[in-house]
Amino acid sequence: MSGVYLHIPFCRQACTYCDFHFSTAKDHAGVLDAMELEMIKRSRELGDGRVATIYFGGGTPSLLEPGRIASFIQQARDLFRVERDAEVTLEANPDDITADRLSEWKSAGITRISLGTQSFRDDRLRWMGRAHDARQALTSIDLIAKAGFTTWTIDLIYGLPEMTLAEWDEQLTIALDHGMPHLSAYCLTVEEKTALAHQVKKGGVHMPGDEDQSVQFDRLMARMEEAGLEHYEISNFGRPGHHSRHNKSYWEGIPYLGIGPSAHSFDGRSRRWNIANNAVYIKAVKEGTSYWEEETLSPAQRTNERLMTGLRTAAGVDLTRLEVDALGLNSSAFQRHVSNGHISVVDGRLVLSKAGRHFADRIASDLFVTDDDR
Ligand code: SF4
Structure with missing residues (x-):
């Protein structure tokens, strides 16, 4: 049993804390065509070809036309033995969510939406450089809950500068009041070469101490336990039956095929990571030259x-x-x-x-x- 990960390396704008590989280019066709070609070329790498999970991550996969998502899913079904009840996740940002899009994603075969909420406060969202506002985050959650997906999840960030326990509590209350079946909560970290790292270095931003972040993590655990969400991984909480099967397979060492620029793959013994450069990736996939590095694990x-x-x-x-x-x-x-x-x-x-x-x-x-x- 394996998983397939598709890295969609495009975003509307750059969030200040983000160190994932993405570009804000408007033309996506070259990369997406190369990804379809890569999936064909590497389809034999998945042993018996049985696939239990497909995950569209990024970047911002919800930027793509729903038809393009549908064609990736169909291609995976043509190339692999995708299980009938496979978990198919789409990472989506609130600024891309509409009732029509949700319906198209559902028809395409998406079973799970992972919503990049991050905060329910406009001042925090602006500070992070997010492309959505708090109203869009709340409306999106309501639309997803009504759209009939098997399951869905939201992301929230804590450990923000000057975040009080009361502010974090309020964020969790809003999330719980909206009935989320799953939450991924991440403590803000300063990654090298990000705009946030630059701001911290220049003294414009002061990160909170470990003690504040630790108290917020304790509150997170307590609130989720009280609400009946299981703490099944450090950053992940879910109601029974709503745990992420795809992420679980990473933690359990199950093989997966990573398609797209910067995507990682694992076959049980070796790891491979694709080049994090869209132009080089397109050229190399087309020409059949190498575009990855590989390491066999001891x-x-x-x-x-x-x-x-x-x-x-x-x-x-x-x-x-x-x-x-x-x-x-x-x-x-x-x-x-x-x-x-x-x-x-x-x-x-x-x-x-x-x-x-x-x-x-x-x-x-x-x-x-x-x-x-x-
Ligand atoms: S939308 Fe996600 S991937 Fe894109 S810049 Fe923001 S955090 Fe990074």
């Missing part, structure tokens, strides 16, 4: 990836599937995190406690192994 690297992704999930890391005994090799780090109450082993799985969820990545890296350790 047993230690595969073990570390499992620790890094698995520890972020509520299900934890299945210790019987680790190729290298990370806990044996790093027993002092393991004991330290057990004694401070951050991790435990339950039924053969390494899991984080609620307190440990604040430090998931740090704990995982403390347990990392090298091939020399073995």
Whole structure:
């Protein structure tokens, strides 16, 4: 079983914090044609060709004509054995949502909408450089809820400069009042070479301290638990039956094929990442020359990836599937995190406690192994 990811590298405008690959060019045809060609050329890479999830990410896939989305889905169905109940997600921004578009996406085979809400406040949205306003965010949610999708999700960002706990609480209340079945909540991080990084460097923006962000994360966990949404991954909360199957497959090490500029692929042993340059990508796909880099993972690297992704999930890391005994090799780090109450082993799985969820990545890296350790 596998997943297919399509990276649509276009956005209406650049959000200040974003380091994904995208362009604001208006002409999309060259890249999209090359992506269709890439999918044909690489269709054999997915073993038995069974596909359980398709994910349109970006960038802003909702910028495309719905007909183009439909033709990608049809092409995937022609090339792979796409399951009848496959999860087909479209990332969409509120400024692209209309009742007609939702209906067209649904007819095309989209089963799940991931809405880039980010905030319900105009001042925050303007500060982030988003192309939508708060009214559009709320209207979009209502339209999606009425459009009859199997499921949908929204994104929110916390840890913003000068964000108070009351402001974050209000954001969560608005989201819950609109009946979302799933929420992805991300703490704002300053990525290199973004407009935000420049503003921070120049002293125009002061990021909040770890303590403020940590208190907001605690409130997020408490509010979602109270509302009955399961905290199944550090940044993801869903009602039963509404967890993202596509993202879950990344965390479980299931193979996926990434199509488009900057898209990543994984076949179970090696990772591949396409060039993050639209013009070079188009030319190379057409001419049949290389447009990617590839790395075959060693047993230690595969073990570390499992620790890094698995520890972020509520299900934890299945210790019987680790190729290298990370806990044996790093027993002092393991004991330290057990004694401070951050991790435990339950039924053969390494899991984080609620307190440990604040430090998931740090704990995982403390347990990392090298091939020399073995
Ligand atoms: S819309 Fe999404 S991908 Fe595009 S710039 Fe904003 S955050 Fe980045």
